[in-house]
Amino acid sequence: MTNRILLLGVVLTLLIISAALILPDNNRSTDQTAFAATPPVADEAQYIGVAQCVICHRTEAQGEQERIWRESLHAYAFERLKEEQSVEIAQEMGIDTPPHEAEECLVCHATGFDLPDERLGNRFNVEDGVQCETCHGAGSEYRAIHARDVEAGKERGLIVGRGDADRCIECHNENSPTYKGFDFERDMEAIAHPVPD
Ligand code: HEC
Ligand code: HEC
Ligand code: HEC
Numbered sequence: 037m038t039n040r041i042l043l044l045g046v047v048l049t050l051l052i053i054s055a056a057l058i059l060p061d062n063n064r065s066t067d068q069t070a071f072a073a074t075p076p077v078a079d080e081a082q083y084i085g086v087a088q089c090v091i092c093h094r095t096e097a098q099g100e101q102e103r104i105w106r107e108s109l110h111a112y113a114f115e116r117l118k119e120e121q122s123v124e125i126a127q128e129m130g131i132d133t134p135p136h137e138a139e140e141c142l143v144c145h146a147t148g149f150d151l152p153d154e155r156l157g158n159r160f161n162v163e164d165g166v167q168c169e170t171c172h173g174a175g176s177e178y179r180a181i182h183a184r185d186v187e188a189g190k191e192r193g194l195i196v197g198r199g200d201a202d203r204c205i206e207c208h209n210e211n212s213p214t215y216k217g218f219d220f221e222r223d224m225e226a227i228a229h230p231v232p233d
C-alpha cells in the first residue's frame with residue numbers, strides 16, 4: 037500500500053511539474069520528458085471494464101478467460117469487502133468507513149475506485165474487483181489493435197506479464213490483513229487462463 041501511495045505521489049508530482057512547464061506557453065507537444073518513465077498512453081487510457089474484454093475472451097477456442105476469472109476469488113474481491121469478516125477487520129484497524137468504501141481495502145480489492153470519471157469507460161464497474169485490466173492495463177487504447185497485433189497493443193498499454201510476479205506482490209504481501217503467503221508458480225497455476233495451443 038505504501039508503495040502505491042508513493043507511486044501516486046510521484047505521478048502527481050510529475051503531473052504538476054509538467055503542467056507548470058506546459059501551461060505558460062500553452063505548448064503541449066514539446067514536453068513529454070517528464071513522462072519518460074511511464075508510457076504516456078497508459079497514463080491517459082480509460083479502464084473500460086471486463087464486459088469489454090470478454091466479448092472475445094470467453095470462447096473455448098480463446099481459452100474461456102471469462103469463466104476462469106469469474107470462478108476465481110479475484111472476481112469476488114469487491115463483494116468480499118461487504119462480508120461481516122471484512123467489517124470486523126476494518127473495525128479492528130480503526131477504519132470508520134464501510135470496507136467497500138475504504139481506500140485502505142479497495143487499494144487491493146478493486147481497480148479504478150480512485151480515478152476521475154474521464155478515466156473510466158461507461159461499462160467499467162468497480163464491483164468487478166480484481167479484473168482483467170488490473171493485471172493487463174487500462175484497455176481503451178489497446179483493445180481494438182491487440183487482437184490483430186499484440187506488439188502494437190503493448191505499445192498502447194497492454195501488459196502481458198508472463199512469468200512476472202511483481203504485479204501480484206503489490207497486493208499479495210504483508211499489508212494484507214489476512215496475508216496467507218504467496219508462491220508465484222503455485223498461485224499463477226491456480227488462476228491460469230491460457231489460450232489453448
Ligand atoms: C475484439 C476481440 C478482443 C477484445 C475485445 C479483447 N481481446 Fe484480448 N485478444 C484478442 C485476440 C484475438 C488475441 C490473440 C492475439 C494473438 O495472439 O494473435 C488477444 C490476446 C490477448 C492477450 C494475450 C497477448 C499475448 O501476448 O498473447 C491478453 C493479455 C489480452 N488479449 C487481454 C485483453 C484484455 C484485458 C481485454 C479488455 C481490455 C481484451 N483483451 C479485449 C481479442 C480481443
Ligand atoms: C491477477 C492478474 C490477472 C487477471 C485478473 C487476469 N489476468 Fe490474464 N494473465 C495474467 C498473467 C500474469 C498472464 C501471463 C500468464 C503466464 O505467465 O503464464 C496472463 C495471460 C493472459 C492471456 C494470454 C494467455 C496465453 O496463453 O498466452 C490472456 C488472453 C489473458 N490473460 C486475458 C485475460 C482476461 C480477458 C482477463 C479477465 C477476464 C484476465 N486475463 C484476467 C494475469 C491476469
Ligand atoms: C490488485 C490486487 C491484486 C493483484 C495485482 C493480484 N491479486 Fe491475487 N488476490 C487479490 C485479492 C484481494 C484476493 C482475495 C480475494 C478474496 O478472497 O476476496 C486474491 C486472491 C488470489 C488467489 C486465491 C485463489 C483464487 O481462487 O483466486 C490467488 C491464487 C491469487 N490471488 C493469485 C494471484 C496472482 C498469481 C497474481 C499475479 C498474476 C495476483 N493474484 C495479483 C488481489 C490481487
Ligand code: HEC
Pocket residue numbers: 037116117119121122123125126129131135138140141142143144145206207208209210211212213214215216217
Ligand atoms: C495489500 C493488499 C490488501 C489490502 C490493503 C487488503 N487486502 Fe484483503 N486480501 C488481500 C489478499 C491478497 C487476499 C487473499 C488472502 C491473502 O491475504 O493472502 C485478501 C483476502 C481478504 C479476505 C478473505 C480472507 C480469507 O480468509 O479468505 C478478507 C475478508 C479481506 N481480504 C478483507 C480486507 C479488508 C476488510 C481490508 C481493509 C481493511 C483489506 N482486506 C485490505 C489483499 C489486501
